[in-house]
Amino acid sequence: MEKIKVRDSVGATLIHDMTQIIPGVVKGPRFRKGHVIREEDIPVLLSMGKEHIYVWDQKPDLIHENEAAERLAQAVAGSGLILDEPKEGKITLTAAYDGLLYSSEEGILALNTLEGVILSTRHNHYPVKKHDKIAGTRVVPLMIEEKIILEAEETAKAFSSPILEVRPLKPFKVGLIITGSEVFHGRIKDKFGPVLRSKVENWGSTILDLKFSNDDVTMIQNSIHDQLALGAEMILVSGGMSVDPDDVTPTAIKEIGAELVTYGAPVLPGAMFLLAYIGNVPIMGLPGCVMYAKTTAFDLIAPRILTGERLTRRDIVKLGSGGLCLECPVCTYPHCAFGK
Known part of the structure; x- marks a missing residue:
């Protein structure tokens, strides 16, 4: 790069976006990379505090920040992500559709340990909507050695799964069994069913059938078979x-021959959560808190299963870090620390 005075820069071509900040009015690129400086631009540049600009002095071993950010984004992006155009040396990745973000914490760490490389993302397993911002990439210097970006690309390839991807929730046919003698005999009105129906349908799935069962192991097991x-x-x-x-x-599920993953989860509310599988069909035992608490272990675990992921006990145990809900008067999940 060659440094020249702004007053002598008419006809020069900018090699990076130049940001203008007017507090309370604007913060964004005033001049874009590739802009050819005109006479009328000089006062604007000076008002932005620019006494000098840099013009292109290409060296074979260096690449521009825009190209570097774009290559980083392409290296980490899996399915379900859209890359925007470079803006002030940054690339933003957004969700192509509703789903759940899957990110490799090890991959993000490996890339960010490279000198000058930046990858900033949302938390793993974050529920996202179409067009939500997922991540951003950039490099620190205006020009960076290409060998660093090549190393970043090779680092991303070393992982078996993409560093970042959005997995859509698949539509499941969900069987619902409400247990409890008080509901079975009609002594009280079922309030569990409507809550679960609302959650299931919000995730894009449907209630296949609703059954009521007394507190009887055989009856619960027969309902599962049905x-x-x-x-x-x-x-x-x-x-x-x-x-x-x-x-x-829990006894009915365990003794029916299901593969028990866990009875208990380090999540509050939802500690008495149960997950098991009969073949490929997940069975979840839901504690009473799911009926009245806005967000529980069920909300952290069910969406992952709906992406097609088969969970292990380790997956459940890892929820302990961030598994404490603060039970705010107004629930803002997922825009909070719960499950992160």
């Missing part, structure tokens, strides 16, 4: 999840 026979791709069994002797839902 849901499987109907073609349920996911089964939710609500209630009866505590250590009370009358709460037999």
Whole structure:
């Protein structure tokens, strides 16, 4: 790069975006890369505090910040992401559709340890909507050695999955079983079903069938078999999840021959959550808090299953870091620390 005085720069071509900041009015690129300086631009540049500008002095081992940011974005982007145009040396990645963000914490760390490389993202497993901002890439210097970007590209390739991707939630046919003698015998009105129906439909799935069961192991197991026979791709069994002797839902699920992943999750609310599989069909035992708490372990775990991910006990255990809901008077999830 060659440094020249702004007053002598008419006809020169900018090699980077130049930001103008007027407090309370504007903050953004006033002149874009490639702009040819005109006489009328000189007062504007001086008002921006620019006494000098830099003109292109290409060297074979250096690349411009815009190209570097774009190559970084392309290296980390998997499915479900859209790259915008370079802006002030940055590339923003946005969601192509609604879904769940999957990000490699190890990959993000590996890239950011490279000198001059920046990758900033949302948290792993963040629920996103179409057009939501997901991540940004840039480099610190205006010009960066190409070998660093090549190393970044090779680093990204070393991971078996993309550093960043948005996975859509698949539409599941969900079988719903409401347990509890008080509901089964009609002594109280079921309030669990409407809550679960709303959540399931909000995730793009449908309730295949709704059954009520007494607090009886055999009856619960028969209800599970009925849901499987109907073609349920996911089964939710609500209630009866505590250590009370009358709460037999965990026993019914465990003794039906299901592969138990976990009974208990380090998440509050939702500690008595259960996850098991019969073949490829996930069965979730839902504690009472799911009925009245806005966000619980169920909201952290179910969307991941709906992307097609098969969860392990380790996946559930890792939720302990960030698994404490602050139970704010007005729930703002996912725009909070819960599940992060």
